[in-house]
Each structure stands twice: as structure tokens, then as C-alpha cells.
Amino acid sequence: MQFMCLIYNAEDNGPQPGTEEFGPYMQGYMDFTEEVREAGKLLGGEALQSVSTATTVSVRGGKTEVVDGPFAETKEQLGGFYILDCKDLDEALAYAAKIPDAAYGRVEVRPVMIFD
């Protein structure tokens, strides 16, 4: 099964660039990515740019509306994701718990819909 791990955190929470903790934190991501790749679980994953760069689009009655900002103004924002191929939810949750931001923010695990 494919699971998407959505990484949520407040941007000012957790290790910040320029601090001592930032290096080990980034290393944590590289190690995690390497681990899931080695295990053959990694299908994809990206980090996203700051929520200040977000633009939200909607179309109503044929008219496109563009607004500055994310879909929802919440404290914790989507900061990145992984798509992992796991045998079941337990395995996906075990990997999600190893994502460095699980220790600061939260990781939502959602199965990917497969159409066949």
C-alpha cells in the first residue's frame, strides 16, 4: 500500500536555520530519506518552501479567483511530505514516527487511493 506522510509544523517551531540544532535536524532528514530508500519504501517526497510563498486558487462559475496565502490559516502548516510503500498502516506509522518533525510538529498518515 502507498501511504502519504504529510508533515505539519509551525514554521517558528523546531530547529531554525542558523542555530546549532539545525545541522543535526537536516542530517536527520537525510538519514531518514536514505533509510526509506535503502529499504525500498521511498516512492517520493519533497520539502516545501515557506507558507509565505503559498497562493490559493479556486474556480467558481467559470471565474478563477486567486488569493495570497495557504488554504487554511492555521498555526501548523504543511511543510513537506513523503510517499512510502508500506505493507500496512503499522509499518507506515513506524516510519512516520522517525520523520524528524514528528518530534516537534505532527505527521498525518493517509493511504493513497489506487484506481485499478
Next chain:
Amino acid sequence: MLPPVHAQSLVARLIREDWGRILSSLVSSIGDFSLAEDSLQDAVVSALEVWSKDGAPRNPDAWLITVARRKALDRIRRSQVADRKSSELALWLEQHHSDPEDREMSIPDHRLELIFTCCHPALEEKSRVALTLRALGGLSTEEIANAFLDKPAAMAARLTRAKHKLGAAGVAFKLPDPQDIAERTDTVLSVIYLIFTEGCHATNGEMMRENLVQEAIRLGRILTSLLPDHAEAKGLLALMLLSDSRRLTRRGDSGEFVPLEAQNRARWDQARISEGVALTETALRRAPAGRYGLQAAISAVHAQAKSFDATDWPQIVALYDVLYARFPNPILRINQALALSYADSPEAGLRLLASVEDDGKLASYQPFHACRADLLARLGRHLEAAESYRAAIALSRAPEEASFLETRLSALRLN
């Protein structure tokens, strides 16, 4: 074929006793929790028709499983979803069809997988409880709704959501992975204990809620039989049995609350007590003692005391110390303060209570005030006691609790 006897009562007994085993075997073979349960329901409907006409089969469990598999195949064919998963399942079911009269068919027991699945942490706590009662206990949705004072439709929706999530979220029907097993077993124990405490809170006449106590004990027995080496599973069963041994004496003839010191010990259930004591001893043989085992030990000291005065209070105080050291919850100090008031003095009890008073949460906790009131009253400090009784009465949720405290309050000399 057996003569057509009481198909209805045979089916009721099977649901009562074997539902969990049959359902677990079905889920294990067809994988899909909802489909397994729906098909088993269909099979039960057929059983009622066929058995009352033709008589019961020699192996009713196997009959139900075989027919349920056939019903599952019908359901897949009827549904318009033709994805790969269901076509594979349909193929499997076609290849594995058997004769419902097959007496030799053995039914593998997958109840442990079923318990862990129903108590999966990906489900909301209340759904875990409901699903466990439904799947393992064979309770109907209506019975579960009554037990939790919910509307049947709301409970049905909850169960449907939970089963759908198990399937769609990728919860596998299996035992937990080795690194998760300890935590996941704790979750199962807490679900069973929650069912038990819910039953203990039943007020007079709430039959279905009272039954929850017996359901929890039954689930506790199933769990100890499936996990024979798990000390805390034994501790939990012991705790429930010992507490239940006093069930009949906890209320008076008109439903009023009867405190431990006034209970008629001759009516305590000795079979429950001896089973509970034996289980407690096994549960505590392995260190470190768990929370259920220690609570069972405290309950066992009470159960074995010939009278209230003959209670080994120092032993109870010591057990609370061990429990508090491992699980520092201020609520434990309330019961310990009461024990200490008999082991030492009411003043000592009050001092222990004062040590947790700063914990803001206790200000709105009824037993804290009830305990304090009792200790103050025994010291002759009646004005202060009255104040605490009033606080406790205001916080009481059950009417018989409040009226018990009212009686105590009116016995004080306030001028």
C-alpha cells in the same frame, strides 16, 4: 442432521459464545472486516430459516463460516465495484467453498488478531470499545448503544466508520509487530478496563450498563486464555473479579449506596474472591508489578479481611506507595489517605490529602472532598467536614452518591 430443535436458542448461544471466534476466522480468511461481519450476519439469518426447518447441522460453527463465505461471494458479485482486490477475493472464495455439513472442518482461532485490530490506536477510544464489544462479545449495535446511553443510529454510524477506517487506512489483520506489542497490549487492557468501569457507573435499573461488568470479565478471560503469560492481563482480570465480588453488597434494598464498612461480607462472592486472589498472586510473581496487578492486590487485601476493622490497613498503605511510585497519579493519594487514616490516624490521612491539594485538578474531583469530609468528621471537626460534604454533594453525578453524602452531612453536629 439433528432434529429441528430450537434453532433460535442455538443461534443465540452461538452468537453469545462463538461470535468472536467465527468472525475472527472469517476476517482472517477474507481480509475485509466489514464484508466478513455483514456476511456473517447474512449467514445467521439463513441459519434461523434453515435450522428451524431442517434441523441444526452437526458442526454449526463450520456451517456458519461456510455459508458466510458463500454470502461474501454473493455480496462481491452484487456490488458494482469490480476492482482487483475483490476479484481476487471472489476467486479465492470460489476455490475454497466447502460443504456446510462438513463436520471435520476445523476453525482456526484468530481472536487475538481480532482484539488487537478492534483496539488499534488508529481508532478513536470509544470506537475501540464499541467494536470490541461488537466483534468479540457478540453484542448487538442496539445493546452497545443502550450500554453507552447513545442512540442506536449514532452507534451504528460509529461502528460503520470504524470498520471502514480499518479497511481503508490499511490496518492489517495481524498481531502487532514485536516492537509495538507491549504498548498495543496495554491499549487492549485499557479498553477492557474502560468497559468494566463504564459498567460500574451504572445506576439502578440500567441493566445493559450493568452487564458491561460481566462483558468485561468475559473479555478479560478470553484475553488471559489467549495471552497466558501476560501478567497484567491476569492482574486486570483479578481486579475486575475482586471488585465484582462485592457487587451485591454495594447497594442497599432501595438502591442506596453502601460503603465498604457497612457491607455484609457474608454476601461477598467467595468464588470470585478465591479466583481473583489466585490470579493476583500469579500476576505479581513477575517484577515489576503492573498497575492492574497492584490494584488487584489492594482489592484482595479488602476481600480477605474478615471485617472492616480486621483489614490489614498498613499493607494497603504500603501497596499504594508502590503504586504511586510507579504511576504518580494524585487520585491514588485519596484512597491512600483513607487507608492511612485507619492504619495511623485521620490526621495522617489529612496531611497526605493536603500534599496533593495543590494539584488544581482535584478541586473539582468529588472523591477528594468526600474523603476529606470523612476524615474531618472523624476528628470531630464538624464545621469543616460540613463544608467538604457540601462540595462533594455539589460534584456528585449519581443521585445515590449524593444522598449518601447528605445522610452523612445531616449526622454532623453543626452548632
